[in-house]
Amino acid sequence: MQRTLESFLRALRAVDVRVSPAEAIDAHQAVRLVGYADRETLKDALCAATAKTADEVVRFETCFETFFRRDEFKPGKAPPPKPDASPSQGGQASESALGQMLMENDAAALSQAMEEAAERAGVADIRLSSQRRLLTRRMLDEMGLKDLEAFIARLQQAGDPQGAALAQRLTERRQALFDEANSYVERQHDLYAGESSQRLREQILADERLTGLDGHEIGTMQTLVRRMAKRLAARYSHQQRRSKRGKLDVRRTLRRSMVHGGVPFDIVWKHETIEKPKIVAICDVSGSVAAAARFLLLFLYSLHEVVERLDAFAFSNRLVAVGDILEDEQVEGAIAAVLARIGMRSTDYGQAWEDFCALHLDQLDRHTTVIILGDARSNYVNPRIDLMRQIHKRARAVIWLNPEPESFWSRGDSEMERYRRFCHVAKTCNTLNELERIIDDVLRTYLPR
Amino acid sequence: MTISASAPEPASLASVEAIVENLAAVGYIASRRIATALFMASHLTKPILVEGSAGVGKTELALSTAAMLGLPLIRMQCYEGLDESRALYEWKYGKQLLYTQILKDRIGETLGDAPTMDLAMDRLHGMADLFFSEPFLEPRPLLQALRTEAGCVLLIDEVDKADEAFEAFLLEILSAYQVSVPELGVIKAVTPPIVFLTSNNVRDLGDALKRRCLHLHIPLPDAKLEQRIVSTRVPGIEEALNHQLVGFVQKLRAMDLRKSPSISETVDWARVLLLLHAHALEGEMVRDTLNVLLKFEQDIAAVEPQINELIKAG
Numbered sequence: 001m002q003r004t005l006e007s008f009l010r011a012l013r014a015v016d017v018r019v020s021p022a023e024a025i026d027a028h029q030a031v032r033l034v035g036y037a038d039r040e041t042l043k044d045a046l047c048a049a050t051a052k053t054a055d056e057v058v059r060f061e062t063c064f065e066t067f068f069r070r071d072e073f074k075p076g077k078a079p080p081p082k083p084d085a086s087p088s089q090g091g092q093a094s095e096s097a098l099g100q101m102l103m104e105n106d107a108a109a110l111s112q113a114m115e116e117a118a119e120r121a122g123v124a125d126i127r128l129s130s131q132r133r134l135l136t137r138r139m140l141d142e143m144g145l146k147d148l149e150a151f152i153a154r155l156q157q158a159g160d161p162q163g164a165a166l167a168q169r170l171t172e173r174r175q176a177l178f179d180e181a182n183s184y185v186e187r188q189h190d191l192y193a194g195e196s197s198q199r200l201r202e203q204i205l206a207d208e209r210l211t212g213l214d215g216h217e218i219g220t221m222q223t224l225v226r227r228m229a230k231r232l233a234a235r236y237s238h239q240q241r242r243s244k245r246g247k248l249d250v251r252r253t254l255r256r257s258m259v260h261g262g263v264p265f266d267i268v269w270k271h272e273t274i275e276k277p278k279i280v281a282i283c284d285v286s287g288s289v290a291a292a293a294r295f296l297l298l299f300l301y302s303l304h305e306v307v308e309r310l311d312a313f314a315f316s317n318r319l320v321a322v323g324d325i326l327e328d329e330q331v332e333g334a335i336a337a338v339l340a341r342i343g344m345r346s347t348d349y350g351q352a353w354e355d356f357c358a359l360h361l362d363q364l365d366r367h368t369t370v371i372i373l374g375d376a377r378s379n380y381v382n383p384r385i386d387l388m389r390q391i392h393k394r395a396r397a398v399i400w401l402n403p404e405p406e407s408f409w410s411r412g413d414s415e416m417e418r419y420r421r422f423c424h425v426a427k428t429c430n431t432l433n434e435l436e437r438i439i440d441d442v443l444r445t446y447l448p449r
Numbered sequence: 450m451t452i453s454a455s456a457p458e459p460a461s462l463a464s465v466e467a468i469v470e471n472l473a474a475v476g477y478i479a480s481r482r483i484a485t486a487l488f489m490a491s492h493l494t495k496p497i498l499v500e501g502s503a504g505v506g507k508t509e510l511a512l513s514t515a516a517m518l519g520l521p522l523i524r525m526q527c528y529e530g531l532d533e534s535r536a537l538y539e540w541k542y543g544k545q546l547l548y549t550q551i552l553k554d555r556i557g558e559t560l561g562d563a564p565t566m567d568l569a570m571d572r573l574h575g576m577a578d579l580f581f582s583e584p585f586l587e588p589r590p591l592l593q594a595l596r597t598e599a600g601c602v603l604l605i606d607e608v609d610k611a612d613e614a615f616e617a618f619l620l621e622i623l624s625a626y627q628v629s630v631p632e633l634g635v636i637k638a639v640t641p642p643i644v645f646l647t648s649n650n651v652r653d654l655g656d657a658l659k660r661r662c663l664h665l666h667i668p669l670p671d672a673k674l675e676q677r678i679v680s681t682r683v684p685g686i687e688e689a690l691n692h693q694l695v696g697f698v699q700k701l702r703a704m705d706l707r708k709s710p711s712i713s714e715t716v717d718w719a720r721v722l723l724l725l726h727a728h729a730l731e732g733e734m735v736r737d738t739l740n741v742l743l744k745f746e747q748d749i750a751a752v753e754p755q756i757n758e759l760i761k762a763g
Contacts, residue, residue, distance in 0.1 A: 022660050026493065033492050034465075034485070041465055044485035052659040054500065057666050234653065265542060 005031055007124055008067050009050070011191040015063045017056045023049060039068070066191055096151040098144040102173040103166075110177075114184060117142035123188050136185045140178070148174065206432045209403075221432065225295055228436045229302030236306045236443050276308030277443060278367050280395075282356065284374030285339055286316045286347045292403045292430065296373050297322075299435060306443060311363055314338050317348040319355035347377060349415065350384035357387050364394040369442055373401045373429075376409070376416040383415040385422070392422035397445070401429035401438065461517055462491045477506070477513035478678045486665040487514065496623050496644035498608075498659065501667035503649055504711030508606060510667075511645040515602035523597070523642070524604045525590040527611035533618055537628055539587040545580050581632040591622060592636065600640035608658075609648040616658050623661045670712060672699050678712060683719040693730050693760075694719060698742065700759050701752065710742040717741050732757045 009019050009027060019027070026049040034045045043064050051060040101109050118124070121138040148170070155167035202224055205217060249270040257264040281300055283293035293314065300310055314322045322338050364370065370391060392398050400423040402409065402416060409416035420426045429435055461471040468484040479487075487510075490497045499507045515522035525536060549556075563569040588596065594603040608616065622628055626638035646662060648654060670678065675695045680686060695715065702709045710718075718741045727734060735756050743749045752759075 018656075020656075020660055026495070026663070029493050030489055033489060040481060041485055044482040045489055047482070048486040048489055048497075048663040048665055051666075052498075052662075052664045054666050057664075260546075263546070 002028070008046075008064075010124070011063055011067050012050060012060065014192045015059045017051055017059050017063070019050050026050070063191065066187060069187075096144060096147040098148045099151055099170055102148075102170060102177065113143055114139070114181065118184065118188070123185055124192055126185070126189050126193050128193060129189060132182075132185050132189055135188075136178075136181050139185065140181055145174075208432075209430050221295065222298060224432060225298045226302050228432065229299050232436065232440060232443065233303055233306050276306065277369060278309045278365075279307055279311075279369050279371060279442070280360075280363060281310065281312045281371045281373070282319075282352070283312070283314045283372075284316065284347060284349075284352075285314045285342065286375075289373065289375050289403055290339060292401075293373050295432065295435065296371070296401070299439060300371075303439070303443075311360070313356065313360070314342060315352035315355070316342055317346065317351050318342060319352040321360070346379050347374075348381050349374070349376065349378040349419075350382045350387075353384045353387035353391070357390060361390070361394070364391065366394075366396050368395050369445075370395045370398045371401065371442070372398065372423075373403075375402055375404050375414065376400075376419055377413050378415050380413050383418060385418055388419055388422045397424040397442075398422060399424060399438065399442065400426040401435075402426065403430045404428065405430075462488065464488070471517045472513055473681070475513050475516040476681050477509060477517075478674065478681055479510070480670070480674065483510065483665060483667065486663055490663055491643060493663075494626075494641050496646060496662045497665050498646045498648060498654070498662035499665045499667060500648045500650060502669070502709075502711060504713035505667045505669060506712055507645075507647040507667060508604065511602055511604040511647075514643060514645070518602065518643075520599065520643075521597065521601045522604060523590050523594045523601050524606060526606045527608050527615070529610060529612060531611045531615055533615075535589055536615070536618075537589050537591045538630060539589060540581065541585045541587050545585055548580065583633075586630075586633070591628065594642045594644075595622075595626065595628065595636055595638040597642065598639045601642045603642040603644045605644065605646045607649060607651075608646045609651040609654055613655065616655055620657055620661060623658070669702060669709070672696060675699070675712065675715060679716060679719045682716045683723055685723055686719055687728060690722065690727060690729060691719070694722065697730060697735075697759055701742065704752070706743070706748045706751065707745045708743070708748065714742050730760045732760060735760065 005028060009024055012019050027046055030045040030049045031042070034041050036042060043061075046064070047057060047060050051057045098113070101113065117139045120142045121135060123135050123139055126132070126135055152167050152170050152174075155163040155170075202220065205220060206224060208217070247270045249268040252268040253264050253266070256266045256268060279300060281296065283289070283296060285293050297312055300307065300312070303310075310323070312322045313319050320338070320342055400416075400419065404414070404416075405428050408414065409420070416426070425438075425441075427434070427438060429438060461467060465481065465484045465488050468487055469479055469481065472479045472484065486497055489495070499510060501507055511524075512522060559572055560569045563572060586592075590603070594601055605619070608619070623644065626641045627635050629635050646658075672695050675698070676691050679691050679695060680688075698710050698715045698718070718738065721738050721741050722730075722734075725734060725738070736753060739749050739752065739756075743752060
């Protein structure tokens with residue numbers, strides 16, 4: 001039974017429930033305590049020992065159900081063999097151990113044989129869905145399929161009617177066995193490989209171009225964005241707490257100790273006040289950039305723990321504040337709403353700066369970081385460099401994220417080279433990993449050194 | 450991993466069924482999962498980390514366990530800035546100071562006849578230890594829990610509100626049931642207490658802490674369990690009303706509210722309805738008492754227009 005538990009723990013790890021050796025020991029102790037007899041108690045006990053967050057509990061439950069689901073093995077969907085016929089036929093079939101089992105319809109023995117064969121064939125090491133056929137075949141071979149097939153062939157060639165009937169029945173049951181083996185391997189695949197291939201996909205996706213995603217990938221991407229933001233948030237909220245601790249304030253400590261005749265009972269600490277980042281995000285939502293803007297905004301809004309104030313604006317020619325829309329609705333829905341309102345028109349950066357400076361310039365102060373996302377393709381209208389200079393002067397930092405690679409920046413109607421002079425940082429940003437790195441840098445500059 | 454001295458094993462912890470029954474006797478309706486976790490915690494001598502949204506009965510579980518076992522409950526509320534001088538022990542500085550002042554003359558006498566400086570220093574060393582000994586130690590909750598001879602139930606409430614440094618400090622207690630006091634050495638638990646930690650998920654707890662604990666997630670109960678809880682907690686309530694009000698609350702939970710009502714709110718509401726001598730839910734009365742269930746203005750505004758439909762559907 002120990003091995004069963006080992007493979008169950010492995011299955012748990014495969015679905016991303018982290019089981020450390022210490023927890024594995026707990027699980028073993030738990031099983032020794034409650035035993036295998038009562039399924040529900042076993043489930044609860046193992047759950048308490050291994051799954052450590054609400055998410056993990058959910059994953060644990062599905063994994064437990066899949067793993068310990070042992071369907072009744074039913075190779076003989078045909079009516080059970082007639083009592084008078086079975087002994088003689090069983091005797092005949094004994095040339096193949098597998099055939100014997102199939103004819104006797106011995107479910108327990110068959111499922112045990114399959115488990116053992118799976119063990120030998122290494123089915124539990126399955127990683128990719130393309131391995132399924134190969135492993136099924138290998139497992140059946142381990143069960144003695146070759147002998148059975150040879151035996152059936154011999155029966156058919158012999159030509160005696162009773163033998164032919166037996167061969168017929170064996171063939172039927174062999175088919176049932178195939179089905180059973182297929183579903184067994186399928187289940188193993190779900191248990192051990194489902195999550196790992198998911199993780200592989202996510203890794204690839206993090207380096208995928210944001211502007212070229214199809215609808216199906218966007219969903220996965222949003223989960224990824226949230227997870228990345230959470231990681232950053234955890235990192236920076238932690239550092240803030242640490243630097244809040246402060247140093248000894250010698251002067252005030254001495255002053256207070258006067259009351260106690262110079263014995264320093266009350267110790268006073270210096271506190272550093274930490275400013276949370278203030279960010280103004282200005283996003284171009286014309287067709288080419290909209291996808292990247294969606295992820296930038298999602299990313300920034302998921303950082304609400306760390307970012308104190310976030311003002312978001314979107315434009316294609318006129319500029320609008322999208323903060324309210326983003327607060328009220330889920331970010332995904334909000335982006336669509338913004339796009340419907342102002343998106344997909346011909347871009348005019350000059351007009352956008354004009355709108356921004358007229359209405360929102362007072363939001364910029366020396367604590368504010370301005371993040372601009374856009375390709376700087378302004379259709380040859382006046383780029384209003386003077387306004388850009390003004391923004392640059394007021395803000396703490398201006399960061400321009402451009403989805404296009406740097407070699408494109410001076411070509412065609414791109415004004416990037418001219419805007420670039422007024423940015424503290426100008427970078428290409430077209431994958432999630434790049435996005436994370438840049439936001440990471442922004443947040444870091446707000447920490448006291 | 451676990452320490453050799455085994456936890457107290459009264460009959461009330463003998464099996465999962467016994468735990469369910471005995472908890473019910475002190476007024477806590479536990480699901481099997483809760484009982485199993487408690488069963489394992491007492492037999493494997495491990496702390497339980499209880500998670501779940503506010504008001505599902507995390508703290509109540511610890512209180513009821515203490516009541517069930519007839520053990521004292523020692524409760525430590527965590528908050529940001531909590532440190533070991535408030536959680537574990539503190540020296541009674543004032544008393545130390547007072548004693549040195551009072552004993553000043555005696556100290557002078559003792560030291561006066563010492564022929565050399567070294568000898569005087571030696572005597573002083575001997576006295577310094579006097580002042581850092583048990584009589585001057587102010588035990589805080591954790592130390593109290595370790596020193597209770599008959600065992601106790603230790604509740605470390607809302608551990609996620611404490612800093613990460615404090616979390617690390619807890620590790621020694623949770624895994625070995627002992628603490629190190631620099632001046633006194635290691636203090637081991639006389640009888641390992643049953644430890645509950647609760648968390649509201651204000652922040653993610655460290656893996657090291659999680660690994661040392663059994664994990665119990667208490668979800669919001671289904672209608673049947675909730676009815677039983679209400680009838681245990683509010684004994685006078687009529688069966689029909691109970692059925693109706695739990696149904697109403699369950700429907701609220703399915704709505705998109707900022708804070709769904711939890712068990713404690715259901716129980717409060719049941720009490721209020723009982724006080725108002727209600728026999729069935731009526732629109733007017735529900736509207737007046739809705740603030741017991743819902744704690745946000747927006748939530749109340751969202752539910753109010755639908756009250757009659759919600760009652761009718763149930």
